[in-house]
Amino acid sequence: MEFDPPLQSGLLLRRYKRFLTDILLDDGQELTIHCANTGAMTGCADPGTRVWYSTSNNPKRKLPHSWEIAQSPAGHLICVNTARANTLTRELLERDALAPLAGYDTLRAEVKYGEENSRIDFLLQGQGRADCYIEVKSVTLLDEREGAGLGYFPDAVTARGAKHLRELMAMKAAGHRAVLLFMVLHTGIIRVRPATWIDPHYSQLVEQARLAGVEILCYRPHLGVQRMEPDGFIPFESVLCDPSVADKSGIG
Missing domain, CATH: 2.40.50.580 (OB fold (Dihydrolipoamide Acetyltransferase, E2P))
Known part of the structure; x- marks a missing residue:
């Protein structure tokens, strides 16, 4: 882009x-x-x-x-323009440049779905394949107190994000494919965690969604001051890796 x-x-x-x-x-x-x-x-x-x-x-x-x-x-x-996360995601999906999400026949954006009056960022469909619902979130918060290169989401309490997680879990339970895609738009971030200290409820829902089969992917493009280009996926770190954090979040 x-x-x-x-x-x-x-x-x-x-x-x-x-x-x-x-x-x-x-x-x-x-x-x-x-x-x-x-x-x-x-x-x-x-x-x-x-x-x-x-x-x-x-x-x-x-x-x-x-x-x-x-x-x-x-x-x-x-x-910092969060709309660019969706613009770049669409470009990568159209080029089949995101391997875990490649090979579908059709791509639709802003499709109404779910029981909470939501719109999914992207819906992928293909013959003989389960529909794939993709929610995109932009990650820009770098906090290295617990390790170098740690990025977090969200950077503020997000009731809307919690609603999207509930909808994704419902789609997964209905037999569809559900994906939470963190688009990492910060060149210093090399791994992503839920920001439990900012929004513990959202962080708990992320873990519930992951355990329910919602796929969590983190993609970091190569970011320059005039363009964003494909790069690759980076790790998502569950808060369950730290039992003390999980306990505080009410997970487990």
Whole structure:
């Protein structure tokens, strides 16, 4: 996936009202751009951070510019536009570039399903194969207190994410294939865990879903300031690896 037109950059001044960001351009001009990330953006939004933004030619947009990438103090690149996770996933699915999800005949996006009025990010279907329901989540939280390269999801309490997990478990119980795909958009993350200290309920549901047969995949593309390219899968680490964490989460 290539950013077209090419991204431009500036320095972050402030993020406010969730969707607004002020940046300082290299020529000294201040510019307000849109932020499409509703999460906490921990480690991604400190003042002085180098950011890259895209420009839309849609005349109906109030803010034509969107924040796409941040650079952490350690030099890691982070794609903060969560919509890009789905854009990249679709591109990879259409190219059969995700081996565990390859070989289906049709791909549909935003399909209504389930008993909680949900829409699945992607539905794969193929003759002689169980329907495959894929929910995509963007991972940008790096926290290395428990080890190098550890990424976590979510970065804020997510009732919507919990609903999606319940729906995936229901699809699996109905005989379909259900996949939770963590799209890792942070170059410093090399493995992913549930963020039990941020949202213990969601973390518990992730473990319940995994034990119920929902597949959990973590994919990290090669991220640059002008494009994202295929790379490979990285490990998902269950909180059950640590009995003390599992006990605190009520799992097991």
